[in-house]
Amino acid sequence: MSLQMDELKTQHYDDKTVVHFLWATLFWGVIAFVVGLLAALQLSYWGFNLNLEWLTFGRVRPLHTNAAIFAFAGNAIFAGIYHSTQRLCRVRMFSDALSKIHFWGWQLIIVSAAITLPLGFSQSKEYAELEWPIDIAITLVWVVFAINFFMTLKNRKEKHMYVALWFYIATIITVAVLHIFNSIEIPVGYLNSYPVYAGIQDALVQWWYGHNAVAFFLTTPFLGLMYYYIPKAANRPVYSYKLSIIHFWALIFIYIWAGPHHLLNTALPDWAQTLGVVFSVMLWAPSWGGMINGILTLRGAWDLLRTDPIIKFLITAVTFYGMSTFEGPLLSIKAVSSLGHYTDWIVAHVHGGTLGWNGFLVFGMIYYLVPKLYQTDLYSKKLATLHFWIGLAGILIYYLSMWAAGITQGLMWRAINEAGQLVYPDFVETVTAIVPLYWVRALGGTLYIIGTIIMLYNLRQTVKASKGLREEKVTAPLTERKKNDHEDKGHRKLEGMMVTFSILSFIAIAVGSAIEIIPILTVNDYAKYEKVIEPFSPLEIAGRDIYIREGCYTCHSQMIRKLDFDVLRFGKASTIEESMYDRPFQWGSKRTGPDLARVGKKYPHLWHYKHMENPRSTVAGSIMPNYPWLLDKKTDFYSLRRKIYVLKSLGVPYADEVVKNADKVAEEQAKIIADELRAQGVNDDKLEQKEVVALIAYLQELGQKPLIRNINLEK
Amino acid sequence: MKKEALSAFTNPDMILIGFLLFFFCFLGVLLWTVIVADKNYFSKVKMIPLTDNDKGAKK
Incomplete structure (x- = not known):
């Protein structure tokens, strides 16, 4: 009886979990954006802090970043991974129970963050502010996700692991490594702790984590989604599968080294800074390789850019990926960093990536998924197109205003007159000079939120007109996987070997991590100081x-x-x-x-x-x-x-x-x-x-x- | 001093080993992908996302 039930189950994909993650993405997305707007207004006029301790900028800002990264982008990643993995593997997710635990566990973590951060429980390590009990919960939920994902891979019917799955594998392994090592802390209370690392060690471990949280939470999973959803939306295969292989291995190996570029010109030893600069500049090549692969997937169908709002969102997202991955290495050059670091130029850079690359890719994916999952057409393509243009205007206004603010302030800080004195000695005058641009930034954020609200209405009408969630049958594999497949050789064989592939991915990220961090952590072994x-x-x-x-x-x-x-x-x-x-x-x-x-x-x-x-x-x-x-x-x-x-x-x-x-x-x-x-x-x-x-x-x-x-x- | 010790520390062997490991792995993947790999196979597997029930944009 249970065997029959199991077989029945495997005949359909689990799209309920996908839908749950999708709606969670939208819910938390709106909250993340609104909190971000509040933070922007607080910098425009201090009165928006309202003299309330749990609403001051210092507490709102980590709430915004955590909500944007882990609630909005996180839920979107899970929605996309659950949807595409089942279809690429031609099998239902391994366990419905684990899927539910993953979904509700993740929402519980987000709620915990939304309560504790405004209350001031923070480790003050960027994107890793959450305190130790939540860190443990994140680890447990991530393990549940990993088991569910890897067992699905193990059970897959499709012989070949498509390139999107490689990026998911790298994401799951690397995020686990980053989170565990950066969160080693000693509790001093129920919601307080001190990290085991101190000073320079803590700085380097944190920015090894912080940089790679961007790399492996906001980049690699999104590249996996790009490799799945752009071909799906355009109804054409990826431009070059060969390029995707080179893109994958080069990107995951190089990305992990680049953390020290967050600490340029500081007290960090020069050799570590140079290491960060060199590998950051090297990142240009694989990043642009991936971008070109994504955009050229549209070859022969460029007209879709004019007619299809989903393609507009997806291709613009990849374009922002290209811009951000050009600007990132540029900012990693010491001379450029000396101007841009600590200024709003970095804020512009980050938001070009998150609003443009992550946000637009998510919107494109959702516009693609909702009509498919609810077996209907999108309520209004015009509204989706309106969302696209309003959102794009919002990003550009945001980006350009913060770019101008950052460079203006950076130039004011470094202005020295002929007498060798600072031209703007009072720090506050370099702040008041750019406050008008903070208002402009808030306008950009407002437009982005308006676009999102238009999307919510559009999706609501789409679902309202639908026949309900579709139960999609599992499709037959393109090439069926047999237990004793040994005829393949080289990378082709590797692409079918989940465990070996995962181990090699781990080694690729471990090499850079070890070489970068071990010497710093073992400083006492060779440094004698009086x-x-x-x-x-x-x-x-x-x-x-x-x-x-x-x-x-x-x-x-x-x-x-x-x-x-x-x-x-x-x-x-x-x-x-x-x-x-x-x-x-x-x-x-x-x-x-x-x-x-x-x-x-x-x-x-x-x-x-x-x-x-x-x-x-x-x-x-x-x-x-x-x-x-x-x-x-x-x-x-x-x-x-x-x-x-x-x-x-x-x-x-x-x-x-x-x-x-x-x-x-x-x-x-x-x-x-x-x-x-x-x-x-x-x-x-x-x-x-x-x-x-x-x-x-x-x-x-x-x-x-x-x-x-x-x-x-x-x- | 701690800072001086760190500033002087270069560990060129470790960095060199890491870089060479990356370089030769990269070279291996590149050569295999460009020269050895079967083009027909890639043409087939890149169709995986397009061979399920969902169809994307209509021209």
């Missing part, structure tokens, strides 16, 4: 955790680059030692506000107090949000013993007495600062208990810690 930086005091650690909670890293870097204009503006270039105990590192990637690496002792305590209460009282024209709750909320002294204990166990040289009495040591330091503030006029009897004092303690020590004898050397 002096180390004095660690932060318990109160400063409490302040640092508040800094992380508020997402200060989203606007402030703590890394003065080895560039004349950076040194002139912020002081001596940052060194590795200065952040060697920072868990997580706070080098940052954007300067909407000034670098803070040497802000310690630059201003009196009262300046910081007033600045947190209302930044415009100390810096006219500032776009920083108010932080009034820091003046009311009490510092968590209770957890400091545990935190300092964990930090000591990770190698930070705290004396045992400090660990045992961390809370008392912190309270004593807080009282000194509070007394100074009261003497300067702050009227608060319980000031020493307030978070603002802990934050001031931390900020005042940035760049001020002296080098001390390395006690580890004496052991």
Whole structure:
């Protein structure tokens, strides 16, 4: 009986899961875009932060990026993979139960992120902000997805694994490796943790992850979707299958090396920076090979670009892929990076990729899928075309405004007059100069959202007019797979061997990862150093955790680059030692506000107090949000013993007495600062208990810690 | 100092091994794909997405 049931099941594809992921894509997509628009408005006018701690830019920005990457793009990837894998393998997904666990597990993770990020539970590592219990959940759900996918491959009836499946394999393996290694952390509470890596190690591991999250979450799965949906939509085979083989192997091998280009001109050793530059420039070739392969699939049918909105979306998406993968390596050249890094040029680059490449590919895929799955025609091609043009206008307005903002600000930062002085010494004047462009950016985002709403209406009408979800029968394979197929040779044989292919894909990404990261992680084996930086005091650690909670890293870097204009503006270039105990590192990637690496002792305590209460009282024209709750909320002294204990166990040289009495040591330091503030006029009897004092303690020590004898050397 | 040690560290052997591994694998895939591989086979397998029940754009 059960055998018969199983056979019946295998006669139809599981499209319910596909549809679930599709609607989740749209639901979370709208939320991600609206949150992004809110963030854009907050940068245009600080009042949009609404003086609400869970709605300030520092918390909204990670919410936006996580929603866009993991909720919108993530659900879209799963929809496309579940739909195309079944058809390419000519078999139903391995397990309906695993498909359901995957779908609901992923939505639960997204909801957890949507709750915890606004509440300030964050690791402050970009695109990896989620705290340790959610990290574990991500791992489990990813394993469920991997089992379901690989068992489907194992059960496939089609002999050959089509190129789209290779990209899915690389995605699943690499995302698992990246997530696990970047998320190794020690919990210090139910929703707090410290990473095992510190300073430069943390920076390199994070950007190895961060860069490859883009590579293997926003690129390789989308290339797989491109190789499936462009031929489907155009009803023509991919331009060159040979090119797709070369594209695949070259791309996955090279991409993994390029992470250090996020850390150019910093304290990262030059050899690692050079490695990142060289491999980033090499990426031009495979990326453009893939783009050409995608676009030329339309050869002989270019008229579809004029008549078919799905083709418009898909081909424009691949064009944006080409533009982004040209701009990425360009920005990875040290000289260009010195202008573009920390500015809105990077924001423009990122959004060209996400809105253009990822967004438009998803829209094209959805416009293709919904009518097929619901066995009907699209309600209105005109509305889809309108969506295309409005969306494209939105992207271009967004992209060009941020490009102009980034280059303008970058040029202002580096402008030096004949006397060798900065032409724009006040950082805030380089911000106010580009605020009008932030309004223009918000207009671009609004248009993109309007386009998405038009799509929602169009799809709703399409489904409304349909006969319901189609139950599609499994198609016969083109070349049936037999258990003892041995006649193939070379890559053709490899394409039929799932396990061997997967292992080789893993080796391809492991080589670059190992060579890049192992020397950094084993630095202590060959580096003998006599002096180390004095660690932060318990109160400063409490302040640092508040800094992380508020997402200060989203606007402030703590890394003065080895560039004349950076040194002139912020002081001596940052060194590795200065952040060697920072868990997580706070080098940052954007300067909407000034670098803070040497802000310690630059201003009196009262300046910081007033600045947190209302930044415009100390810096006219500032776009920083108010932080009034820091003046009311009490510092968590209770957890400091545990935190300092964990930090000591990770190698930070705290004396045992400090660990045992961390809370008392912190309270004593807080009282000194509070007394100074009261003497300067702050009227608060319980000031020493307030978070603002802990934050001031931390900020005042940035760049001020002296080098001390390395006690580890004496052991 | 830690920074000096790191700056001086080049590990050329590891980088060279990694690069050569990539280069020869890439060369192998390239040569096999361009010279050895059966063109007819590729022409067949690239039709896989187009041989199911769904049909795409109509001309």
